[in-house]
Amino acid sequence: MKDMTGIKEIISPENLAYKKSEILTDEIMHYCPGCGHSTAHRILAEIIEEEGIQQDTIGVSPVGCSVFLYNYLNIDWQEAAHGRAPAVATAIKRLLPEKFVFTYQGDGDLAAIGTAETIHACNRGENFLIIFVNNGIYGMTGGQMAPTTLPGMKSSTSPFGRDVRTMGNPLKMTDIVATLPGTYYVTRQSVHNPSNVKKTKRAMRKAFQYQKLNKGTCFIEIVSNCPSGWKMTPVQSNKWMEENMFPFYPLGDLKVPEEQPVQQPKSE
């Protein structure tokens, strides 16, 4: 056994490099090992805590792997029907315009069954944030083809690879919403390594701050992995994502407002 003397000095506040956000509950997350959802949740929790907006934030969770998101963040939540989160969020924000409202949706939820709700909320310029986690597969239901599944990519409903001649092409929803006048800030990020976690956190902070300006919809895509659905180890899945997903869904800003947020982003 190691000598435990002096442990209090080691965990003193000035040595603290990382701590669990107060906004995260003690509920054990149900995600598979290596999944990006938990990292995205943590970033979201940190932003809500750091911006001091727990009292003023209402989240809308989707149907999909993150269906139980409301168990993990200690804020008010509404659980939407599959794909309908942007319609639910529209009414929340219209009726409570002073509050911060966001949806958190997967690719099946946002880009298949909820395409109409997503595009029309963005087109009306509804003043909330849409967080779109794209892992190119239906994770929760067991790895079926998603609207974002890459050409040739195998899934349980495209066992020989996605044949675009019969199964259609992957849909780049983020590129579509960036063309709409209603969107204010549109960006594509990832959370698979520390530098990208920092970039995503910066984007998310900006998006919450932009919401105070009442200028339109903010849209953050997070290209993520699905080790279980892709049948890979977490490390393999991240490598595969870099080599295959990022060329098709390139990271970076698609639409950046000229106006800067009211508050400058805090240093990360």
Added chain:
Amino acid sequence: MEKELRLMKGNEAVAEAAIRAGADGYFGYPITPQSEIIEYLMEANPYETTGMVVLQAESEVAAINMVYGGAGCGKKVMTTSSSPGISLKQEGITYIAGAELPCLIVNVVRGGPGLGTIQPAQSDYFQAVKGGGHGDYHLIVLAPASVQEMADFVDLGFELAFRYRNPVMMLSDGAIGQMMEKVWLSPPKERSRTVPDWATTGKPPTRERNIITSLELDPNRQEIFNEKLVVKYNEIKEKEVRFEEFQCADAEYLFVAYGTSARVCQKAVELARNQGIKAGLLRPITLFPYPSKQLNKLADQVRLMLSVEMSAGQMVEDVMLSVNGKVPVYHYGRMGGMIPTPDEVVENLKERIKGGR
């Protein structure tokens, strides 16, 4: 302030009554024969006066999910549509029932199935009363028979919806929605500033977070929730039955009809009595809960009952269940947008009396 007398369509009366009831939000999508509701609201622009949000959604599906979101914030919200649009809303309606949210849904019924017709019908009785969406749930269903009731049931609908945290449906039809009658409008109410303790308005440090959901994977807990709903529905059945009787005291033959058909039957009662036939009418005002006890009581008095509906025979099943074989129960209906005349209703009653089917 006193009530105000106006000449209005039923649809316009719903819109004006919503503003006056202090509604917080209306979310809709145009469909005949009820588009006057959203048109009236857009023109009235209540956002500038009461702060009521009026939004034309991209679909009926989006509109009902907006209602879910607004109701989850504890707000008085509503949507209106007609039959095909109400079918599209069914997913949202069962989620609203499952999350126990209050709201008002108005169906200005037209004939079906499918795209059907734009003319009035009562063929959505099963959908409104027996489910419509999936799962074990009930709506509270109010059936107006006049423009006045289309106005009055907005306020009553919201009151019941909030009392029971349950969606309320006003089941009207294209005739009442489109016709003009005089209507006494209640003085405007202020929008409520009280926030229900379950509403999602942002979590203050003083309470636990509020979660609006209808999801429960543990079958034991889901069953407990289902049982809780059953208790609520039983309470509604006990306390909220509403009906109107017309010349029932000495009736030997009973019409049972709601909405437009009830107006036709009221005239049919007069015509029958002129011919020496002692007819009466029971008009259910609530279709869920159904006035079963009253019908069962009347079954001890009358010789037969005739359910008159603009459908192939839907409510007649509830009449049969109510009387449980005590008296013969028949159905007379017109479909496809046709409205029966009082004369043909009386003729049908006379045939039933003679014993012919």
